[in-house]
Amino acid sequence: MNALLPPARPFEAALAYHARTKHSLKAYAAGPETLDWDMQPNPFREYEGAPRTALPLAAEGLGVSFAEMVSGTVAPASLDLAGVALLLELSFGLAAWKQLGPDRWALRCNPSSGNLHPTEAYVIAGRVAGLDDGVHHYVSRDHVLEHRFAPPGPDVVAVASASGFAMEQRFGPSGGAPSLFLALSSIHWREAWKYGERAFRYCQLDLGHALAAVRYAASCLGWTARLVETIPSADIARRIGLDRAVDFAGAEREDPDILIALAPVGGDLPALPPLPFGGCWMGRANVLDRHPLYRWPVIDQVSLATHRAGVDAGEVLTAPALPARDVSGEARAASVILGRRSAQRFTAKGSMMPREVFLGLMDALMPRALAPFDAAPFEARVHPLLFVHRVEGLTPGLYALPRRDGVIADLKAALRSDFTWEKPEGVPAHLPLYRLVETDCRGIARTVSCHQAIASDSSFALAMLAEFEPLVAAEAWRYRQLHWEAGMVGQSLYLEAEAAGFRGTGIGCFFDDDLHQLLGLEGGAFQSIYHFTVGRAAVDDRITTEPAYPGRGA
Structure with missing residues (x-):
């Protein structure tokens, strides 16, 4: 049942995985035979030893309406710590805690299959007022950022060679303009613990929900958010430290997924910062499940097969000519986002x-x-x-x-x-x-x-x-x-x-x-x-x- 798929070209592995993980009226895809909810993996990743920055909570005071959010008519807010905090609160933050008898669980703004939340969020910041330069990991439970990587300094030029090209630029853009990216990764085991081999599908669906959640949250700030579609997967891993085996010793690894560029509407999207070079990495990942009962190796195989290996041409879009949406009502954007269930x-x-x-x-x-x-x-x-x-x-x-x-x-x-x-x-x-x-x-x-x-x-x-x-x-x-x-x-x-x-x-x-x-x-x-x-x-x-x-x- 858990045997690897036969060796194949990447697309063949993807198609074979999809066929293998189909449910049918006769049988379900391979999954665990039993679940012990008392042994559910920890839903919160932390980096022990990484310095923390507590973020302000501001969603309840946000006056933006739902109609303004979806029509893109919000005046741009400053790209600073307060804006980053609100972006994260509305996209990855907790919406509430629920309790039934002795069971207590958190709900988040971004939906997840089975409320298992495999998606992790990282901030890559350069010259963002109030936030140290570098890479930060978001902990939704506490609404804090963990500082994972501090670059060597604003005047140090980083030179790196990766993914077939050389790069030379400062960590933040020149001229003092702020630079902000979000990188998203997946911990496949969180889904596989419950759903078995089909879990890779659910992790990717969750990423789509998360990407849309970021875009809605950005719209509440008068910002735009756009997927950086030409970046190789290995490049994303390097940028947020997922390739650092020493930081994940004994802990579940994360799969690099997507990189999102953010900027105020009307402004230019930031140029990619260099790959981390020199500087200081901080913190070690916590173990989420000390006694995993099953292994699903086909998930690792399809993950590797569907990594983006290089920089290829972006798709040429033919946007349909559609009239503006007629959106009305008094609903507040934050109330809808935080109230979604x-x-x-x-x-x-x-x-x-x-x-x-x-x-x-x-x-x-x-x-x-x-x-x-x-x-x-x-x-x-x-x-x-x-x-x-x-x-x-x-x-x-x-x-x-x-x-x-x-x-x-x-x-x-x-x-x-x-x-x-x-x-x-x-x-x-x-x-x-x-x-x-x-x-x-x-x-x-x-x-x-x-x-x-x-x-x-x-x-x-x-x-x-x-x-x-x-x-x-x-x-x-x-x-x-x-x-x-x-x-x-x-x-x-x-x-x-x-x-x-x-x-x-x-x-x-x-x-x-x-x-x-x-x-x-x-x-x-x-x-x-x-x-x-x-x-x-x-x-x-x-x-x-x-x-x-x-x-x-x-």
Whole structure:
């Protein structure tokens, strides 16, 4: 069961992993046979011995509205320690503590499969007022930064050779302008502890949620956030010290994932700082699980196979011409972000959704040059198929929302030939929403989502179809990127639903090929990589809620 995949080219390893980790009506992907929740890995990484900087808490006092956040009309704030603190509070900070009987657990602003949180965040700062230059690790439990790397000094030129090119520049940009990046990594064991071999998929979905969460938080500050898409994975590892075996002796290693550049809207994104050279590394990683019960070597194999190995050309985008979103309401951005929860179950009778709310949610998923989708400089390759159950003015059935103009013909050719592809009356002209078949699909949605009632008791559920095998075969790292995009779609649904008085939840467990068979899909041109559902949440009154940071003020 735990044998490695046979030697293969990187893209073949990615495709083989994806096939191997599919659930089906006959069997689930390999996972642990038992779970001892008292032995769950520590959800918080710390670097023992690293100097700490306590960050101010400011989200509760933020006056930015949700409408201002998603429309990008917030005046730019200073790029300083206060801004960094708010960015982290709204993207990776704790939203609350929950308790049921003797069990107590933290909720964070960035969603995670099973609330396991494999994603770690690092700040790379140069000349940011109030924050020491270098690399810092964020500890969400305490809302602090741990100083991992201090460069040798502002006047020392760093020279490094890595990834096939030489670099020579100062740690911060010249002229005193601040430079700010976030690097994200994954601790795969946090997910694999519960989900086994399929966990790598969930880690990548979590990264997409986290990337969108950063972009939304940046918008609250009048900043932009953009993925640095051409940087090799090994370069990210070097920049934040993940390649330093001595700092991880006996501790779970982290996988380098993405680097995000941040700057005030209207300003230039910062140039990449040099790789750490000289200076001082501080702190050693804590051990999260002293007695791991299982090993899933295929996760390490697919991780290595899908690392970005070099600097290649970025994708040329063809942004669709879409009208501005019509967003209104008095909801505060911080209230929506901090109040977001993953619904555990829905009240079917209360999940009838107004038509205008549903169309607003669909419009929010279209790839505009605004938060969150402008954070990822890629063509839209993920397209929702919607199981509509309870939406006023829409006949229950299966619908499609192709998010890229050129994909409609391919979807029509790939899906069942008897799908009608009719645009419902009253849908805005710019919104590519098509009804494929009229039917009560509650049972289908529930069955293909691992028999989970949240997929049928909701207003609607969806499966995210990704343009798959040709893209992954061309560049294996695209396997990760497709999951990031799906996670970003999910994060948009989370916040938009919350702002509208509804609630969403991601569904990572679904029967891959059984769904494909129902849709008429053959081969690997399209694959479902994430499910999601939105409805009216049923609240469990037994669970109590406590403040995220009790005893700490702004």
